[in-house]
Amino acid sequence: xxxxxxxxxxxxxxxxxxxxxxxxxxxxxxxxxxxxxxxxxxxxxxxxxxxxxxxxxxxxxxxxxxxxxxxxxxxxxxxxxxxxxxxxxxxxxxxxxxxxxxxxxxxxxxxxxxxxxxxxxxxxxxxxxxxxxxxxxxxxxxxxxxxxxxxxxxxxxxxxxxxxxxxxxxxxxxxxxxxxxxxxxxxxxxxxxxxxxxxxxxxxxxxxxxxxxxxxxxxxxxxxxxxxxxxxxxxxxxxxxxxxxxxxxxxxxxxxxxxxxxxxxxxxxxxxxxxxxxxxxxxxxxxxxxxxxxxxxxxxxxxxxxxxxxxxxxxxxxxxxxxxxxxxxxxxxxxxxxxxxxxxxxxxxxxxxxxxxxxxxxxxxxxxxxxxxxxxxxxxxxxxxxxxxxxxxxxxxxxxxxxxxxxxxxxxxxxxxxxxxxxxxxxxxxxxxxxxxxxxxxxxxxxxxxxxxxxxxxxxxxxxxxxxxxxxxxxxxxxxxxxxxxxxxxxxxxxxxxxxxxxxxxxxxxxxxxxxxxxxxxxxxxxxxxxxxxxxxxxxxxxxxxxxxxxxxxxxxxxxxxxxxxxxxxxxxxxxxxxxxxxxxxxxxxxxxxxxxxxxxxxxxxxxxxxxxxxxxxxxxxxxxxxxxxxxxxxxxxxxxxxxxxxxxxxxxxxxxxxxxxxxxxxxxxxxxxxxxxxxxxxxxxxxxxxxxxxxxxxxxxxxxxxxxxxxxxxxxxxxxxxxxxxxxxxxxxxxxxxxxxxxxxxxxxxxxxxxxxxxxxxxxxxxxxxxxxxxxxxxxxxxxxxxxxxxxxxxxxxxxxxxxxxxxxxxxxxxxxxxxxxxxxxxxxxxxxxxxxxxxxxxxxxxxxxxxxxxxxxxxxxxxxxxxxxxxxxxxxxxxxxxxxxxxxxxxxxxxxxxxxxxxxxxxxxxxxxxxxxxxxxxxxxxxxxxxxxxxxxxxxx
Ligand code: PEP
Ligand code: MG
Numbered sequence: 001x002x003x004x005x006x007x008x009x010x011x012x013x014x015x016x017x018x019x020x021x022x023x024x025x026x027x028x029x030x031x032x033x034x035x036x037x038x039x040x041x042x043x044x045x046x047x048x049x050x051x052x053x054x055x056x057x058x059x060x061x062x063x064x065x066x067x068x069x070x071x072x073x074x075x076x077x078x079x080x081x082x083x084x085x086x087x088x089x090x091x092x093x094x095x096x097x098x099x100x101x102x103x104x105x106x107x108x109x110x111x112x113x114x115x116x117x118x119x120x121x122x123x124x125x126x127x128x129x130x131x132x133x134x135x136x137x138x139x140x141x142x143x144x145x146x147x148x149x150x151x152x153x154x155x156x157x158x159x160x161x162x163x164x165x166x167x168x169x170x171x172x173x174x175x176x177x178x179x180x181x182x183x184x185x186x187x188x189x190x191x192x193x194x195x196x197x198x199x200x201x202x203x204x205x206x207x208x209x210x211x212x213x214x215x216x217x218x219x220x221x222x223x224x225x226x227x228x229x230x231x232x233x234x235x236x237x238x239x240x241x242x243x244x245x246x247x248x249x250x251x252x253x254x255x256x257x258x259x260x261x262x263x264x265x266x267x268x269x270x271x272x273x274x275x276x277x278x279x280x281x282x283x284x285x286x287x288x289x290x291x292x293x294x295x296x297x298x299x300x301x302x303x304x305x306x307x308x309x310x311x312x313x314x315x316x317x318x319x320x321x322x323x324x325x326x327x328x329x330x331x332x333x334x335x336x337x338x339x340x341x342x343x344x345x346x347x348x349x350x351x352x353x354x355x356x357x358x359x360x361x362x363x364x365x366x367x368x369x370x371x372x373x374x375x376x377x378x379x380x381x382x383x384x385x386x387x388x389x390x391x392x393x394x395x396x397x398x399x400x401x402x403x404x405x406x407x408x409x410x411x412x413x414x415x416x417x418x419x420x421x422x423x424x425x426x427x428x429x430x431x432x433x434x435x436x437x438x439x440x441x442x443x444x445x446x447x448x449x450x451x452x453x454x455x456x457x458x459x460x461x462x463x464x465x466x467x468x469x470x471x472x473x474x475x476x477x478x479x480x481x482x483x484x485x486x487x488x489x490x491x492x493x494x495x496x497x498x499x500x501x502x503x504x505x506x507x508x509x510x511x512x513x514x515x516x517x518x519x520x521x522x523x524x525x526x527x528x529x530x531x532x533x534x535x536x537x538x539x540x541x542x543x544x545x546x547x548x549x550x551x552x553x554x555x556x557x558x559x560x561x562x563x564x565x566x567x568x569x570x571x572x573x574x575x576x577x578x579x580x581x582x583x584x585x586x587x588x589x590x591x592x593x594x595x596x597x598x599x600x601x602x603x604x605x606x607x608x609x610x611x612x613x614x615x616x617x618x619x620x621x622x623x624x625x626x627x628x629x630x631x632x633x634x635x636x637x638x639x640x641x642x643x644x645x646x647x648x649x650x651x652x653x654x655x656x657x658x659x660x661x662x663x664x665x666x667x668x669x670x671x672x673x674x675x676x677x678x679x680x681x682x683x684x685x686x687x688x689x690x691x692x693x694x695x696x697x698x699x700x701x702x703x704x705x706x707x708x709x710x711x712x713x714x715x716x717x718x719x720x721x722x723x724x725x726x727x728x729x730x731x732x733x734x735x736x737x738x739x740x741x742x743x744x745x746x747x748x749x750x751x752x753x754x755x756x757x758x759x760x761x762x763x764x765x766x767x768x769x770x771x772x773x774x775x776x777x778x779x780x781x782x783x784x785x786x787x788x789x790x791x792x793x794x795x796x797x798x799x800x801x802x803x804x805x806x807x808x809x810x811x812x813x814x815x816x817x818x819x820x821x822x823x824x825x826x827x828x829x830x831x832x833x834x835x836x837x838x839x840x841x842x843x844x845x846x847x848x849x850x851x852x853x854x855x856x857x858x859x860x861x862x863x864x865x866x867x868x869x870x871x872x873x874x875x876x877x878x879x880x881x882x883x884x885x886x887x888x889x890x891x892x893x894x895x896x897x898x899x900x901x902x903x904x905x906x907x908x909x910x911x912x913x914x915x916x917x918x919x920x921x922x923x924x925x926x927x928x929x930x931x932x933x934x935x936x937x938x939x940x941x942x943x
Contacts, residue, residue, distance in 0.1 A: 025077060296321055802821045804827045806834070
């Protein structure tokens with residue numbers, strides 16, 4: 001999160017010219033460990049593109065996207081030049097806000113700064129500031145955002161007196177959480193101010209949470225009563241809203257017959273005879289400085305007064321010729337700009353601006369995809385209830401079947417006042433709530449110990465300790481905010497900044513931030529989180545935060561359903577780890593299901609059925625019984641080999657992300673560990689774990705395996721798996737960049753230590769080492785050489801070295817690799833991603849990323865044929881190996897080993913025992929001859 005603090009400030013700087021000033025800024029960033037020397041060139045190049053002066057004595061030098069490689073860590077430095085520096089565009093600059101950003105974090109700072117640019121005399125104050133805190137305060141104090149939009153309008157109300165209308169307007173503000181009950185109490189009985197033309201005003205500051213203006217109009221107007229404005233907020237904050245009221249009254253237009261849109265246009269100062277247009281913004285990064293500049297330049301070419309407002313914004317219009325105001329709109333891709341113009345060239349101006357915006361304002365733009373279209377209905381309609389006994393299709397997130405009463409987790413209403421008089425007291429309250437939250441999280445971590453939820457919850461604990469967040473909350477409290485408002489403002493700002501990041505993984509952290517933020521807020525409000533029943537239930541929620549899932553009592557919860565989220569969300573991953581059937585992305589209508597209503601969750605087909613009829617219930621119960629029986633039989637025979645009816649044995653091993661789970665895997669009948677994702681050890685430490693630490697970890701696994709083989713994958717980071725202490729340069733396509741073995745080979749010391757630890761821990765026990773993301777034999781040889789070197793020093797008697805088949809090139813060239821490797825293990829998750837060119841975590845496309853696609857199956861066949869020709873074995877360790885429809889195909893393709901999550905081991909073994917190799921071969925042949933994954937699935941279903 002990029003925020004200004006006093007530590008980032010250098011006061012009293014002097015420079016001979018702007019280049020000198022820029023060089024100093026670059027040096028400051030470098031000294032703070034944020035950038036490499038080369039970043040200065042990037043900053044210069046950026047200035048050559050266009051000046052970074054914002055106005056009012058401030059410039060924000062930063063590098064070009066190409067220079068991001070020189071950014072070591074995101075950061076900011078602020079240099080004050082009391083005497084000023086003349087910038088290359090002629091502006092006089094007193095403060096440089098130098099930004100080192102790995103993505104577009106600087107946009108947030110930019111937005112923030114544009115809000116303070118209007119402060120009268122700001123440049124002088126910046127020049128004269130003698131204290132770093134003072135400087136930061138001058139730049140940080142963003143005014144409260146006023147609200148006056150379609151939500152605050154109450155048109156055509158069934159009321160006949162000004163007082164009644166005033167109450168309606170005030171009640172609307174309360175329902176929007178802009179005011180609290182004190183506000184309502186304060187305006188009751190207070191005389192209204194007559195504004196003329198039949199309009200009235202009621203106003204109060206007490207209980208106002210943010211500056212807001214609403215307007216209530218009666219169904220039948222009369223000359224004495226056309227409408228009542230209700231204004232909430234303190235002095236200065238309301239200037240803009242008072243202006244809007246003035247605009248409206250000055251237009252003198254009759255209110256009768258005006259719809260909400262026209263009323264908002266009048267409030268924004270749009271003349272009734274203005275030429276107007278609406279245009280959708282298509283720029284990927286919104287209306288940031290460069291496109292905004294183009295827009296302003298186009299607007300200035302015409303003899304017309306042009307105003308712009310944002311349909312999705314706070315309703316205020318800004319002049320199209322003011323760069324800072326236009327940037328300050330904060331318009332994002334997909335939002336609608338409403339243009340209006342008056343004057344001689346109004347028509348030409350609107351036409352030219354519309355064209356310029358549609359053409360991208362100097363940037364290449366693409367049309368909105370379906371999913372990006374803003375909903376046609378701006379106001380949320382209450383969701384219609386779902387029909388009984390009708391299946392609802394959604395996204396399958398975790399396999400299994402459940403039938404149980406629903407428990408709909410509705411987020412508690414957290415009511416709190418926005419301001420508080422006693423800052424000290426509020427800070428104490430916040431500290432207490434943070435402590436309580438910390439205690440709760442730590443006890444959840446203890447309960448989840450060894451499980452997948454624990455690391456996520458640990459991240460939450462770290463977030464609670466984030467100094468930036470805390471400081472941001474303190475600032476808001478010191479400005480008069482309550483502990484709740486201050487804390488939430490800090491969380492929300494940080495979460496928005498995360499969401500704006502192009503990096504999907506970092507953006508996902510926003511959900512974690514809000515999750516941990518809500519916990520603290522609930523503690524502050526003294527509200528308990530919703531408590532589920534103590535009988536079995538299906539949990540239904542809008543979305544589930546990781547800590548919600550971790551808190552689940554798995555003895556009672558039978559399944560999960562969420563209105564939002566995708567198959568790759570944290571909650572989906574945790575549901576899989578917990579073995580709970582889950583369906584996600586079911587839409588908000590799912591929240592209309594009544595608490596206690598029966599709900600079917602089919603995590604295999606990705607559907608739910610609310611209130612199933614008696615016939616369906618009976619069928620589901622029979623299926624559940626069959627599944628239970630199957631599970632019980634599978635469990636009983638879990639330690640027996642997985643041998644087909646015609647005597648062909650397949651090894652069924654476990655995928656582990658943590659050596660602590662090895663005893664559990666063995667207990668579930670695993671024939672070994674088929675994939676140890678060793679990243680977990682590296683992720684659990686603040687720096688690369690040393691030899692002794694790694695030896696200890698791997699020994700746990702070997703000890704628990706008691707002679708069964710361990711297939712350890714060497715460190716696989718990069719792409720979707722970042723390591724904090726191994727920062728990678730920003731890449732446009734990280735999945736096609738530095739990850740897996742490519743990355744490891746850049747740090748052979750780390751790879752060597754890991755191999756040494758594995759060999760040392762193994763001794764004479766069976767160890768299989770494999771390298772991730774290998775693209776050809778050359779990479780394999782480079783990695784193999786490291787293993788050979790260490791093997792010469794560390795004796796280990798039963799070692800094989802292989803590669804993962806994750807990149808199509810490796811499958812295509814399997815015959816060139818087979819003579820040199822000991823085995824292959826097919827990582828179908830990545831192999832599918834790279835074969836079908838679908839990001840494995842893509843929200844909308846991941847459902848199509850099906851490993852049963854014939855192209856993927858053909859690559860597996862090539863791999864097996866090449867391996868068997870050289871007497872090598874082949875495993876499959878991606879998710880496909882757990883898929884009941886895929887198992888016969890993989891057996892038919894003659895893979896030798898399947899490695900699946902521990903929980904699935906007994907069932908996968910049972911499934912193999914039900915097959916004959918001959919029949920499985922026929923299924924594989926049929927699948928290979930088809931054209932799409934859907935055709936394959938249909939054919940297998942019919943089999
Ligand atoms: C795979 O890609 O299939 C695999 C097993 O590796 P991971 O899911 O850890 O990338
Ligand atoms: Mg992989």
